[in-house]
Amino acid sequence: MSDFNLKAATQEYATRLGDDAVVLGHRLSEWTSNGPFLEEDIALSNVALDYIGRARMYYTYAAELAxxxxTEDDFAYTRDMREYRNLLIHELPRGDFAYxxxxxxxxDVFNTYYLPELAKSADSTLxxxxxxxxxxxxxxxxxxxEWTLRLGDGTEASHQRMQRALESLWGYTHELFDADPLELQLADAGIGVHNAALRPTWLAQVSAILTEATLTVPKDDWAVRGGRVGYHTENLxxxxxxxxxxxxxxxxxQW
Known part of the structure; x- marks a missing residue:
């Protein structure tokens, strides 16, 4: 890749990560004033702010590279749905608390493995x-x-809701570990992350947590993809x- 192409690819990569963060942050913000109790209402709002803050950093860097x-506002507020490149799992409806x-x-488990790898990036900003x-x-x-254990191994109703949510979300997790040519080139250049290599450790940790919560790991018998190329659900x-x-x-x- 030439320096110009590397710069353009890094801008696209930063934009994708910003899209992931801003969309999930907005979804979590929908719990503000709707949490099951006050402390959780505040906690979810704070998690949402973490993602929004993360999105601002990615978008600011993408704007700098462009x-x-x-500005960051142009990336967040002036693009159409098909121009967003977030993974589909982030845009799905808020659902109930179990969902x-x-x-x-x-x-979260994915990010605990992905972010330490990205922290090794040759790109100091990323x-x-x-x-x-x-x-x-x-x-x-x-x-x-903690909430997975509490609800999964809680009442019969909470267990059923957690299992139902797990079954409806599992097919969207495969996209977490996909990589298109741009991401593969950036990973080979030491800037991005080889996502596919993260799946075994992700699956092992998720499976251990679900087992502890008396939940059943779903079968890998369906998968939905498309977010990275602009194909989204109507929810976005x-x-x-x-x-x-x-x-x-x-x-x-402006604020």
Whole structure:
């Protein structure tokens, strides 16, 4: 890859990671004032803020690499749904509390392996963002792990909700470990991460947690993909309508 192509690929990579963070952050923000009790309401709002803060760092770096006057707001608020490259698991509806906790567990375990690898990146900015996010992710995983045990091995109703959520989300986890040519080239260049190599350790840890929570690991008999190439569920369109409304109604507005 030439220096120019490497720069463009890194910009796309940073944008993808920003998309993952902003979409999941927005989903978690939907729990604000809707949590099962006050402390959890505050905790979920704080996790959402962690992801939004992470998205800002990725988008700011993508804008810097683009060098065309764009800002983080342009990446977050002025792109259409097909221009987003987030993984599908992040855009799925908030669901009930069990659904949110299962999704967080699956994503949190992934991030505990992905971010330390990204922190080794030859790109100092990406490595710095990852290093900061590692600390947040440890807290996120502690919470999702505890809630998985509490609900999975709780009442019959909570167990059923957790198992149902797990079955409905499992097919979206395969996309976490996919990589297109751009990501493979960046990984080979020492900038990105070889996602596929993370799956065995991810699966082992997730399986151990689920077993401890008396939940059954689903079969790998279905998979949904497409987020990285702009194919999304209808849920992302509804999410962006809410998230982008103010900026589109008042173009150029600033806080």
């Amino acid at each position: 060098g065309n006057g764009k 949110t906790m299962v999704r967080q567990l699956l994503v 490595a710095g963002i990852a290093q900061k996010a590692i600390k947040e992710t440890r807290y996120h995983l502690r919470r999702s792990h 369109g509804h999410l962006l309508n809410d998230m982008q409304f103010l900026h589109r109604a008042y173009p150029g507005c």
